[in-house]
Each structure stands twice: as structure tokens, then as C-alpha cells.
Amino acid sequence: MIRQTLARAYLALILIFLYAPIIVMAVMSLNASQFYALPFEFSTRWYERLFTNREILSAAWRSVWIALVVATIATTLGTMAALALWRHDFPGKRILQTLLFPPIAIPWLITGTAMLIFFFGIGIGRGTPAVILGHVALALPYVIVTVTARTASFDRALDEAARSLGARPFTIARRVTLPHAAPGIVAGALFAFAVSFDQFVVSYFLAQPGDTTLPVLIYTAIRKGFTPEINAVSTIIIVVSMALMILAARYARFGGTK
Amino acid sequence: MKTILTTSALALIAPMALADEIRVLNWQGYGTDLDWAIAAFTEATGHTVVHDYFNSEQEMLTKLRTNPGAFDVVLINSAFTPQAQGEGLLAPIDAAKVPNLADIDPALATNQDLNPGGALYGVPWTWGLTSMAVSTVDFPDGPPNSLDVFWDPEFKGRVSIRDDALEAVQFAALASGRNINDIGIDDLDAIKAELTDLMPQIATFWSAETDWNQNMAAGQFAVATYWSGSAARSISEGLPVEFVVPVEGAIGWLDGLSIPASSTKQDAAHAFIDWMIDPEFYVRWETEGAPATSNTAAAAALPEDSFNRKVLGDPEVVARVQFMRPVADETREAYLALWQELKAAQ
Amino acid sequence: MTGAERLRALGHLAPAYLWLTLAVFLPLSAMAFFSLLTDVPFGTREWSFTFRNYADALTNPTYATLLWKSVRLAFWVTLWCLILGFPCAWVLARMLQGRTREALFLLVILPFWSNSLVRIFSWAIVLRGNGVLDQAAGSILPGVRLNLMFSESAIIIGLVHSYLPYVILTCYLSLQAIDETLIEAARSLGARWPRILWRLVLPLALPGLIAGAVLVFVPVVGSFMEPRLLGGRVGTTYGTLIEDQFIAVFNWPLGAALSFILLAVVLVILAAASPALRKAAA
Numbered sequence: 001m002i003r004q005t006l007a008r009a010y011l012a013l014i015l016i017f018l019y020a021p022i023i024v025m026a027v028m029s030l031n032a033s034q035f036y037a038l039p040f041e042f043s044t045r046w047y048e049r050l051f052t053n054r055e056i057l058s059a060a061w062r063s064v065w066i067a068l069v070v071a072t073i074a075t076t077l078g079t080m081a082a083l084a085l086w087r088h089d090f091p092g093k094r095i096l097q098t099l100l101f102p103p104i105a106i107p108w109l110i111t112g113t114a115m116l117i118f119f120f121g122i123g124i125g126r127g128t129p130a131v132i133l134g135h136v137a138l139a140l141p142y143v144i145v146t147v148t149a150r151t152a153s154f155d156r157a158l159d160e161a162a163r164s165l166g167a168r169p170f171t172i173a174r175r176v177t178l179p180h181a182a183p184g185i186v187a188g189a190l191f192a193f194a195v196s197f198d199q200f201v202v203s204y205f206l207a208q209p210g211d212t213t214l215p216v217l218i219y220t221a222i223r224k225g226f227t228p229e230i231n232a233v234s235t236i237i238i239v240v241s242m243a244l245m246i247l248a249a250r251y252a253r254f255g256g257t258k
Numbered sequence: 259m260k261t262i263l264t265t266s267a268l269a270l271i272a273p274m275a276l277a278d279e280i281r282v283l284n285w286q287g288y289g290t291d292l293d294w295a296i297a298a299f300t301e302a303t304g305h306t307v308v309h310d311y312f313n314s315e316q317e318m319l320t321k322l323r324t325n326p327g328a329f330d331v332v333l334i335n336s337a338f339t340p341q342a343q344g345e346g347l348l349a350p351i352d353a354a355k356v357p358n359l360a361d362i363d364p365a366l367a368t369n370q371d372l373n374p375g376g377a378l379y380g381v382p383w384t385w386g387l388t389s390m391a392v393s394t395v396d397f398p399d400g401p402p403n404s405l406d407v408f409w410d411p412e413f414k415g416r417v418s419i420r421d422d423a424l425e426a427v428q429f430a431a432l433a434s435g436r437n438i439n440d441i442g443i444d445d446l447d448a449i450k451a452e453l454t455d456l457m458p459q460i461a462t463f464w465s466a467e468t469d470w471n472q473n474m475a476a477g478q479f480a481v482a483t484y485w486s487g488s489a490a491r492s493i494s495e496g497l498p499v500e501f502v503v504p505v506e507g508a509i510g511w512l513d514g515l516s517i518p519a520s521s522t523k524q525d526a527a528h529a530f531i532d533w534m535i536d537p538e539f540y541v542r543w544e545t546e547g548a549p550a551t552s553n554t555a556a557a558a559a560l561p562e563d564s565f566n567r568k569v570l571g572d573p574e575v576v577a578r579v580q581f582m583r584p585v586a587d588e589t590r591e592a593y594l595a596l597w598q599e600l601k602a603a604q
Numbered sequence: 605m606t607g608a609e610r611l612r613a614l615g616h617l618a619p620a621y622l623w624l625t626l627a628v629f630l631p632l633s634a635m636a637f638f639s640l641l642t643d644v645p646f647g648t649r650e651w652s653f654t655f656r657n658y659a660d661a662l663t664n665p666t667y668a669t670l671l672w673k674s675v676r677l678a679f680w681v682t683l684w685c686l687i688l689g690f691p692c693a694w695v696l697a698r699m700l701q702g703r704t705r706e707a708l709f710l711l712v713i714l715p716f717w718s719n720s721l722v723r724i725f726s727w728a729i730v731l732r733g734n735g736v737l738d739q740a741a742g743s744i745l746p747g748v749r750l751n752l753m754f755s756e757s758a759i760i761i762g763l764v765h766s767y768l769p770y771v772i773l774t775c776y777l778s779l780q781a782i783d784e785t786l787i788e789a790a791r792s793l794g795a796r797w798p799r800i801l802w803r804l805v806l807p808l809a810l811p812g813l814i815a816g817a818v819l820v821f822v823p824v825v826g827s828f829m830e831p832r833l834l835g836g837r838v839g840t841t842y843g844t845l846i847e848d849q850f851i852a853v854f855n856w857p858l859g860a861a862l863s864f865i866l867l868a869v870v871l872v873i874l875a876a877a878s879p880a881l882r883k884a885a886a
Contacts, residue, residue, distance in 0.1 A: 007695045021726035035475035077620040084616035105870045107826040110863040114631035137627035152811035153781035194716040209310040222468040245710040314851040462836025601840035
């Protein structure tokens with residue numbers, strides 16, 4: 001059918017657009033020139049240097065596990081809040097929804113500086129707990145907005161019907177609400193992970209100098225001139241993520257049931 | 259038995275009690291954090307070194323102001339030393355603890371900005387020039403010798419200067435034959451006109467070595483401003499560029515190593531500074547691309563064909579250099595307003 | 605609401621909002637406080653209360669120009685994301701099933717996990733003279749040079765690329781929840797596709813579209829890194845102004861004032877757009 005072919009072609013084009021810089025990034029990690037100059041000359045030296053570069057490896061690893069912690073916390077708290085906002089109407093609900101905007105509207109530079117001063121003032125200071133504190137706060141609005149996008153399409157009537165039938169709240173949650181919201185929750189978790197993993201400004205201010213994260217390392221390397229080792233580590237991360245995602249797709253269903 | 263254990267325990271602890279961990283605040287990748295340098299220092303003195311970095315001088319000042327006791331050695335550009343000292347952030351340098359000071363170029367050691375109030379607050383460490391670098395591909399017959407090339411219509415869209423209000427204003431001042439440290443109100447209008455004419459020539463503003471190198475390598479720039487130390491590094495890594503000090507001169511900068519007043523490990527800090535100005539450290543650092551040294555003994559120890567010796571060792575060149583002096587906060591903000599206005603109009 | 609319900613709602617909302625209060629709202633209040641001062645209260649600095657920062661921010665023509673530029677940029681980026689993203693979400697949600705769909709859903713998110721700075725530099729390699737596009741075009745049509753770098757187009761391409769997955773995903777979430785039977789019913793009643801799309805699908809997908817638009821528009825207005833790297837000379841934005849107050853000079857009060865003005869503008873735009881959106885959804 002023509003429509004099917006057109007649809008697939010369109011999807012393919014979009015994927016090409018989304019992956020163009022990723023592919024370039026991966027190809028450049030195998031390019032000999034340290035100035036990213038073309039023509040292309042194959043070399044694996046950046047990967048070799050990467051494996052002896054303890055700094056990048058530990059920063060990458062730290063970014064990953066911080067992002068995992070942040071995604072878990074933010075998804076849990078955010079989903080609870082989003083579901084409560086969906087299920088109930090109450091005075092002040094509009095204000096609560098508006099309050100989600102400052103973290104994403106205000107440039108992270110301001111929020112980061114503000115966090116730095118405030119955390120220093122109240123004794124939290126810098127360090128990994130401060131980083132996690134900051135990241136979760138920045139990820140929460142994304143989770144809440146995403147889950148809300150999903151829950152907006154359900155009928156509260158279903159929820160009320162279940163309750164009037166005598167089901168307990170926890171059961172309703174488990175068997176009705178959460179399965180419906182699942183795709184939104186998963187998307188929210190993925191956003192939260194991405195926000196934390198790529199977060200530079202807040203990490204820059206709140207991380208201890210020795211325990212830095214990957215985006216901070218990359219950004220501060222700009223001054224000296226960063227080398228394709230950074231492409232190498234980014235490519236490895238993408239490849240590993242892709243592998244994990246393929247595994248997840250094989251064994252989990254979260255595309256959502258109707 | 260007990261006595262032996264106690265004595266050996268004491269023997270172990272004693273050197274550790276004398277060994278400090280010092281924290282150094284500097285630009286990333288700017289000499290003090292070289293692995294081999296730190297290893298050599300730790301081996302010689304027992305002190306360990308931990309680094310924190312900044313990405314702008316304002317950030318450096320902020321860190322000093324808001325983190326008393328957190329740093330023991332800090333790199334401060336001489337144009338900022340008087341301000342830091344005026345705020346009470348710095349401790350005077352004890353020359354007795356820095357023996358290599360004796361070899362420092364007297365002109366630099368007595369630099370008025372490093373000696374606010376008559377005492378030495380920053381040990382002269384490195385200096386360099388902000389001048390121009392050209393792509394040898396675009397200038398096969400040799401580089402131009404005047405800043406006029408930046409305004410040459412032949413290179414429209416292939417010129418670059420750094421995205422920094424102060425540097426832009428001083429660059430235009432230099433190109434029009436003015437004193438970069440003494441820019442009056444009328445001069446500012448003329449400078450604005452110069453920069454307005456420069457804008458259409460510019461491809462982009464570079465902000466760090468990375469984008470400078472990548473854009474040069476990709477042929478996006480024909481001529482751009484650059485720092486001497488960074489140029490040395492790029493050239494040594496094979497980038498086809500040449501560093502030029504034109505007839506109008508260049509902007510000079512002097513970096514000093516200072517000790518925060520709140521530091522609790524000033525002895526170790528002095529020792530580290532002494533190592534940083536040591537010829538043995540410098541000569542090896544220079545092979546990897548470094549700015550010029552303020553230590554005359556170290557400079558004399560450089561090989562004949564080294565970049566710094568060739569470019570910066572020429573007294574005629576040095577005579578054309580205008581060193582940056584401190585700039586008042588209000589002046590900085592005035593320059594910034596001008597620069598923002600120019601950029602917004604693009 | 606019953607008492608028990610109220611308690612439950614509070615219990616669900618409290619953790620997230622308490623976290624936000626501690627980590628964001630209180631620090632931002634400190635910043636708001638700074639914006640009303642002449643200087644930051646550190647150490648020996650003298651400070652006093654003033655509205656001068658806001659007055660300066662609101663009357664300076666440079667700031668107004670850049671604010672407009674940033675809003676315009678955000679508008680275009682959001683529009684492109686919606687135009688490109690919605691059909692993509694449609695295809696994913698309604699034309700594919702099962703494993704294929706889930707695999708593609710994940711593939712769309714994956715670029716998100718690459719570092720944004722590396723991505724931008726990679727775009728530079730694609731778009732610049734002697735870059736990937738230029739060399740590709742030159743090999744097909746000799747003599748053609750293509751240098752898209754340092755232009756507004758480059759900025760939009762880079763930003764659309766960074767933010768497109770948000771729109772695709774949020775639209776996917778809404779579209780996928782639409783009951784198939786509704787559409788079948790409409791078709792059996794004789795409605796043609798354009799009509800179904802306009803009167804049935806779009807209103808039901810609106811929450812996703814709005815969520816996506818918000819997640820794109822809001823951050824882009826304040827962006828400065830991508831515009832600078834990809835736009836070069838024309839890449840100065842309102843965000844650059846804010847950054848300058850922290851990096852080039854030590855004027856946090858002005859930086860804070862500029863940020864809160866930005867926040868106010870964003871909220872005003874969203875408030876102005878919401879009645880229009882609510883009407884469309886009715």
C-alpha cells in the first residue's frame with residue numbers, strides 16, 4: 001500500500017536526520033586527525049588512548065550511575081505527583097502546574113549558581129549528594145509533564161468506576177492506572193536519565209573537582225582542545241545503550257496496552 | 259616488641275605529618291596539572307596535589323571569594339592581582355621559600371600589578387601574547403605583517419576574533435594605534451566604528467582552543483587572533499598555521515601564581531610555586547607547547563629553534579607588546595555593553 | 605474531596621514538590637533576592653536594594669532585540685519540531701505494531717543519550733565547508749559548495765535535532781492512547797481522512813502536542829551554547845546576555861534580573877496560548 005511505503009520512508013528520513021551527527025561522531029572516533037579534519041583516515045588510536053585515560057573512564061562511569069539513581073528517584077516522585085494531579089481537582093492545582101516551569105525556563109546557569117550558593121549556605125556544599133539533589137530537581141518537571149501527557153488521555157470515569165465497585169486504591173493503581181500510564185512513565189524515566197546524563201551546568205557547579213562527570217569533563221576540555229577520545233567514549237556509550245535497549249525490547253512490553 | 263612497633267609506626271607517620279595535600283586552582287590543561295610534573299613534585303617533597311579548575315577569570319574570583327581555605331595555589335592574571343589583593347584574598351609571597359625567584363626576569367618580578375601595595379603577591383610565571391595566527395594554506399608566500407588583513411575584503415567571512423568584550427576592544431585599539439590600557443570616551447566611539455566594520459568580516463567568534471583548532475583545520479578561518487602558547491601547541495601538533503606579531507604590536511598578558519590568604523598550607527604552596535618556575539619543569543613543558551617563561555635561566559635553557567625563543571625572544575618584537583593592566587569593573591561593564599550591542603545587531 | 609482523599613493526594617504530591625522547593629525554589633528565591641540588590645552580599649562588598657537591574661533590563665534596546673530574537677528562534681524550532689515530529693509519532697503509534705514499534709521507539713530516544721556538546725561539534729562537521737554535506741554535494745554536482753555553518757539555519761537544524769525526540773515521544777504517548785474503535789466508527793460513518801485527522805485525532809492528541817511544544821519552547825528561549833557554536837557571528841541570544849553577567853563580568857544581580865524577566869515572558873506566552881489551546885480541545 002502506498003501509504004505504508006510513504007510512512008516507512010518518512011520514518012526512515014527522520015531516523016537518518018536523528019542519527020546523522022551520531023554517525024559522524026562515531027566515524028570521527030576512528031579518524032586519525034585530532035583536529036577532526038577530513039579527509040578521513042582510519043585509526044583506532046583514540047580508543048587505545050581512551051582505555052588508558054582513567055579520568056574519562058571514571059567520569060563516564062560516574063555519569064551513568066548518577067543518571068540511574070536520578071532516573072529512579074525522579075520517575076518515582078514525578079509519577080506519584082503526576083497521577084495525583086490527574087486524579088484530583090483542588091484549589092491551587094494550577095499554581096502547582098505552573099511551578100513546574102521555572103526549572104526548565106530559567107537557564108541552568110542561573111539555577112546552577114543559585115543551587116551552589118544555597119547548598120553551600122545550608123551546609124550541603126558540593127559533592128555527589130548535591131549533584132543528585134540538583135539533577136532530580138531538574139528532571140522532575142520532565143517526568144511530570146510526560147506522564148501528564150499520557151494520563152490526559154484517560155478517562156477518570158474508569159478510575160471512579162473501579163472505586164465505586166469497592167476496589168482499594170492500591171489495587172486500582174496496580175491494575176488500572178499504572179498499566180495505562182506505563183508508556184508515559186517509561187518515557188519520563190528515559191527523559192530523566194537523559195537530562196541527568198547530559199547535564200553539564202549544575203554538575204559543573206556542584207561536583208567535587210576530583211569526582212567529575214562526563215559532560216563537565218568534555219566541556220572543560222574544550223579550553224585545551226578536546227580530542228576524539230571523547231568521540232570514542234560517546235560512541236561506546238551509544239553502542240552499549242543500543243544493546244541494552246534491544247535487550248529491553250525483546251523482554252519487556254511497555255509500548256503500552258490499550 | 260611494643261617499643262619496636264611504636265617506633266616503626268612513628269617512623270611511618272612522621273613524614274606523613276609533614277606532607278600536605280595542596281589544592282591548586284587554575285585553567286585546565288595549563289601546566290600545573292601535568293601528570294609528570296605533579297609526580298615529580300610529590301616524589302621530591304612528599305606533598306600531594308589536587309586540582310580545581312575555572313573557565314573564566316570571574317569564576318576564579320568567585321571561587322576565591324566564596325571558598326576560604328579551599329585553595330593553596332591559584333593562578334591569577336596580573337591584570338586581576340591588584341583586585342584580588344585589594345579584597346584581602348591574597349597572602350604576600352615569602353621570597354625565602356621560593357629560591358628560584360632569583361632567576362626571574364627583574365622587569366617581571368617588579369611588575370607593578372604583581373606588587374600591589376609594594377609587596378609581591380604573585381610570582382611571575384608565564385607570559386604570552388594575544389596576536390594573530392594565519393593559515394599557511396591561505397598565505398603560501400608568507401604571512402601578512404599588519405592587522406589590516408582582518409579588515410581586508412578578500413577574507414570576508416573567514417576572519418575570527420575571540421568572543422570577549424575586553425579583548426575585542428583592546429584589539430581594535432591596538433589596530434588603530436592606541437594605548438590599549440587608556441581608552442577614553444571619544445576613543446570608544448572610534449573603536450566601536452572599527453569593530454562595526456570588522457563584523458561583516460567575521461565567520462564566527464572563537465571561544466577556546468577546541469573550536470579554534472577545528473575551524474582552522476577545516477579551512478573556515480584564514481586569519482584569527484590567538485594566544486602564543488596555544489599557537490605553539492597547535493603548531494607542534496601539526497596544524498598548518500603561523501603565529502605573527504604585526505607592526506601594530508600585540509596584547510601581552512602575564513600570569514602569576516598566588517597564594518590565598520586563607521590557605522593553611524602556605525609552606526607547601528611556596529614549594530609548589532618554586533617547582534613551577536623551575537627550569538627543569540619549564541623546559542620539558544615547553545616541548546608540549548607552553549607560553550613564555552618569566553625565568554631567565556629557563557628561557558636560556560630552551561633549544562634554539564623552540565617557538566618561544568624564536569618568536570618571543572626577539573627584543574624588537576617584545577618592544578611592540580602592550581601588556582594588559584587592570585580594568586575597573588565599571589569599564590569592563592561598559593565594554594561588555596558595547597560588545598553585546600555589536601553582536602545583537604548581527 | 606474527602607479527607608482521606610486529600611491526605612492521599614498530599615502524600616503523592618509532597619515528595620516531588622518538597623524536593624523541588626529545597627533544590628530549586630529556595631535557591632531561586634535567593635537569586636530573586638540578589639536581583640533586587642546592587643551587588644552580591646559576599647565578603648566586604650557593599651550592597652543595597654534597588655530596582656535598577658530590572659529597569660536596565662527592560663529599557664535597554666540591545667536586551668529587547670535579543671529577547672525577541674530568542675523568542676523567535678524558539679518559535680521556529682518548536683514549529684519545525686511539531687511539523688516533523690507529529691507525523692513521525694503518528695507512523696509509530698498507528699502504523700506499526702509490536703516489536704518493530706518498540707524497537708523504533710527506543711531508537712528515537714537513543715540520540716538523546718549522546719553528549720550534546722559532541723553532537724553540536726558533529727553537526728559542525730556535517731554542515732561546514734569541506735564538511736560531510738559539502739563533500740557529498742560536490743561529488744554529485746561538481747562545483748557546488750555548501751557551507752551552512754554560522755547561519756540561523758544551522759542553529760535551527762542543531763536545535764531541532766536536539767529537541768525533536770521530545771515532541772515525537774509526547775505525541776506518541778497521546779496518539780497511542782486513542783481508541784482504534786473511535787476512528788473506525790468515524791470512518792464507518794463516512795468521514796474522510798482529513799476530517800478525521802482535524803476533528804478527531806488532533807484534539808485527542810493535543811495534550812501530547814502541547815507537552816512536546818512546552819518541552820521544546822521553554823528551554824530553547826534560554827539557550828546560548830548551540831546558537832553560539834553553530835551560528836557564529838549571528839549566534840548571540842538572550843541567553844548569551846545572561847551568561848555574560850556571570851562569566852565576563854561579576855554582575856549577578858543583573859544576570860538574575862534578566863533570567864526572571866525571561867521566566868515572566870515565557871509564562872506570559874504560555875498563558876496567552878492556553879485559552880486558544882483549551883478552545884481547540886473543547
